[in-house]
Amino acid sequence: DSGVTQTPKHLITATGQRVTLRCSPRSGDLSVYWYQQSLDQGLQFLIQYYNGEERAKGNILERFSAQQFPDLHSELNLSSLELGDSALYFCASSVDPQRGSSYEQYFGPGTRLTVT
């Protein structure tokens, strides 16, 4: 158990809909990351938040957005869903990722999104 929790475990929805995925980081971790894993694209970094502020963006679509709340939990919002958005979405957390330092990330169990 990594200490990172994600809800829900599974989500089935229709094209065009909007969903929200939730992540609670490990106790004490200030940074949260979101990743997408699909069969054709592998594991891709989407976005990072640190203590409520966006820190870095990866291959995140404009239809997707995220935020980190004062209690440090994070939500990933996916809108206007398409069939190709079906994937596993992982959240990870780490301690303060100061530039020049290197910290391991702890991953949650993921949310499996199926768009029909």
Next chain:
Amino acid sequence: DAKTTQPNSMESNEEEPVHLPCNHSTISGTDYIHWYRQLPSQGPEYVIHGLTSNVNNRMASLAIAEDRKSSTLILHRATLRDAAVYYCILKTGANNLFFGTGTRLTVIP
């Protein structure tokens, strides 16, 4: 982002050591070498990381070449639970992970 090259797949017999290679010829001086693994139906799991010196922890050892252009993850005694996809990743100043395709390790009983 700096790239890594790993074999697509490897096999090992149970209870034997496993050496998983990774080439990273474009590594820069500040890149850390990280290894993660992903067991079936689970999220990625941190294994080990290093910068220049060899590293050991309870899970594995990391051997880094003197020129840092390659590294090897060593599992000292493979168990069935070690069957997973192993990712070798170079981390720059930003803490984000860029995963490649990894090496799928099969452990044979």
